[in-house]
Amino acid sequence: MSEATVSTTAELLAELAGLEDPKMRAVNERHGDDHGVNLSKLRAIAKRLKTQQPLARELWATDDTAARLLSLLICRPKEFDGGELDSMLRASRAPKVADWLVNYVVKKNVHAEDLRVAWMDDADPVVASAGWALTSDRVAKGRSGGLDLPKLLDTIEAQMKDAPGRLQWAMNQTLATIGIEHEEHRARALDIGERLEVLKDYPTPPNCTSPFAPSWINEIVRRKEAV
Known part of the structure; x- marks a missing residue:
């Protein structure tokens, strides 16, 4: 069984919390992003998980900024309908989340x-x-x-x-x-x-x-x- 199939939302939230760096959070907060996770480490988690649309939806629903960034890296952009993407953007108060949503998901969607x-x-x-x-x-x-x-x-x-x-x-x-x-x-x-x-x-x-x-x-x- 692959590691991706046994990763749960709770486990991933705990993993992301363990990667929190107070200094990085302080820097990010100056730009409106409320998280302190190194993006290279976040991308490494996404690479391990690969594409998992159900898990991506669960991570998005947590309303946690780091989890939402991870969600956008493992989702299937073409599986969202227009209404979902509109709602997701309106819920994206962190600039990095909105930016990744547009660039990694919306641009690839019909x-x-x-x-x-x-x-x-x-x-x-x-x-x-x-x-x-x-x-x-x-x-x-x-x-x-x-x-x-x-x-x-x-x-x-x-x-x-x-x-x-x-x-x-x-x-x-x-x-x-x-x-x-x-x-x-x-x-x-x-x-x-x-x-x-x-x-x-x-x-x-x-x-x-x-x-x-x-x-x-x-x-x-x-x-x-x-x-």
């Missing part, structure tokens, strides 16, 4: 596009940020067909400056992605970024690309042209 459209204008900024993240992903992967890019830039220009943090970040990413991937819209994307100055002073480590849209656009375009 309902991703319907959810993207529904979430874009949601009154909850966390939900709206997920819609913008999915939009940025479509642009980045060359699937902009059907997207009204000038209208997206209009919305970004009008709303990004005063948007709440996570929504602002996602809108800024979409702005940068449009500027990078669409030369015909690059000048306007650069202009919007320069005028709004969103994330202009964001602390960026050496050798990393600034999230300030004009810097981001110019750097990635330079790299592409250098290839």
Whole structure:
């Protein structure tokens, strides 16, 4: 019998609790994530468990952040319906949980596009940020067909400056992605970024690309042209 078949939710919660690092929790809490588990160790548990949809649902139901992150690593993304994913996102208050849900599950689900459209204008900024993240992903992967890019830039220009943090970040990413991937819209994307100055002073480590849209656009375009 494999180790995966004998792991219960209670056992996994105890294992995750044993991995709690107070210093890591303090760092994570500054970003809104209430857990102190090293993500490499969390991924190692997921690798051991492999894919287990029933267990993933049980872990999600615990409402524990580390357990939910583990749940997202062992679930089957295609087995959720749109309503479930919508409910899961609205229950994802920890930024890392919402981020992993969108990137590891929603993007692989057949309902991703319907959810993207529904979430874009949601009154909850966390939900709206997920819609913008999915939009940025479509642009980045060359699937902009059907997207009204000038209208997206209009919305970004009008709303990004005063948007709440996570929504602002996602809108800024979409702005940068449009500027990078669409030369015909690059000048306007650069202009919007320069005028709004969103994330202009964001602390960026050496050798990393600034999230300030004009810097981001110019750097990635330079790299592409250098290839």
